[in-house]
Amino acid sequence: MSDAASAKRYPEVWRRRSLRESLLGWCWAVVLAAAAVWSVSALDIEWAFFADAHEQAGDLLRRMWPPRWSYLPAIVKPLIETIHIATLGTAIAVVLSVPLAFLAARNTTLNGFTWAIGRSLLVASRSVNTVIWGLVFVAIFGPGPVAGIAAVAARSVGFLAKLVAEAIEEADSGQVEAVQATGASTAQVYLVAVLPQVMPVLIGTTVYRWDINVRESSVLGFVGAGGIGLYLYASINQFAWQQVLVVLLAILAVVLAAEALSAYARARIS
């Protein structure tokens, strides 16, 4: 036996990557570096501004300090409105996203055509930023929170539906087949065998999206779509920096609270 073992020679060299893979890796590094250099040179950056950036920042902070707390009562209402915009927008998005997810999932859509429609709606919703949606809906509904709610819903629907559609595609087919085998209709099968399986994903992403929406709603006021953003925008335009700081701190507090709540809720889903 030892004879046989000594007779057979095993290689003593082993490398994680082949020569070709290593070369490819270096090529990518060079391409990335070139892209970075190109971007910087194309942007026409005024390097002189960097020289006194720290002084400018210090100056701004000095003008912001101390925060004008007397402004706080005036922004409580718009802060609450911001949360309402996020919540209502998310709620509308959830209702719309469930059918859209079934349309956009390969295993539950009706045919290739409906699948393409579902996917297009997903892309359309996701590729437009909430603030841009805000501009669109302010043009339609006029300025105010309704435009904000519509903007949040329009952006969130694609986000939720995409993740739920992925969960639908990964749903256990055994559970689906068992309900199919009882003679249930297709809609009943989706309701009873698929929906429960994707429920944790639906709830988790909804809560997560709500937390993102609270953040995004705080700038919707910049384009007139309601909420605290309007007050932030106005304070900046008036160079009322002490007011700006109060608004920023208030937004920070709300966002942190929303994030904590969302993290807590998501941890409890089973």
Add this chain to the structure above:
Amino acid sequence: MSAADAQAHAPAPHAARALLAIDGLVKVYPGGQRALDAVDLVVSQPQVVAVIGSSGAGKSTLIRCINRLVEPSAGAVRLNGVDIVALGRRDLRRMRRRIGMIFQEFNLVERLTVMENVLSGRLGSIGFVAALMRRYPPRDVASAFELLDRVGLAGYQDTRADALSGGQRQRVGIARALMQQPELLLIDEPTASLDPKTARQIMRLIRSLAQEQRCPALVNIHDVTLAQDYADRVVGLKAGRVVFDAPAQALTPQALTAIYGEEDWNRTIRPVEDEALEAS
């Protein structure tokens, strides 16, 4: 084609009286795999038929072609005279309501409660909105409770399926299938995921429930001893063909060699005295 039309196409005379008549059933999978090669099988009384055969012999394919979870390539499957293969989508759904199915992996909707799973056997008889509100007729609710009691899960109605043990899950699977008041039970390796003791309890339960309801049952099973103990009749499949079909007592080492290939089978087959003991 409607169910009535399908009935009009005259079936073979011997099949007319049969509860289940499978005639020249062929399944060729898209990959070219010929899983069923002209299977004929007639069940003319409410009996437990064990289908045995090595892995890949086509047992699951056979059972799934009957309720068309797998679409047969050719042949006919008649349940009480109606050719299931010829049915359109709507009629197929109606037909499926009359056929109960039990799975190796239980296939319960894991995040729903025991009661929701059992009642899902009645989805075919209620509408979408009723299903959304989980509103079932009182009669169905009562029989669900009765079945839960019958399978030994009284009091478990509000437990979520994913909190149950394997044996308990299979009991829910059995209750769900029986909830349909089926005319035929299709059972695919019901005990392969269970320990030997639970496996025997489950087989005993399936047998007694099928007998009570006078419902024929087709059971795919890996375990030859279990097949012998709990089936009235054994069908051997090999490479998509029926190579054995006889009462369970007739299962001999020669028959097993024909089904599975050469091996010493004498220790697998249970002597007749043991069987009498088990029955007591």
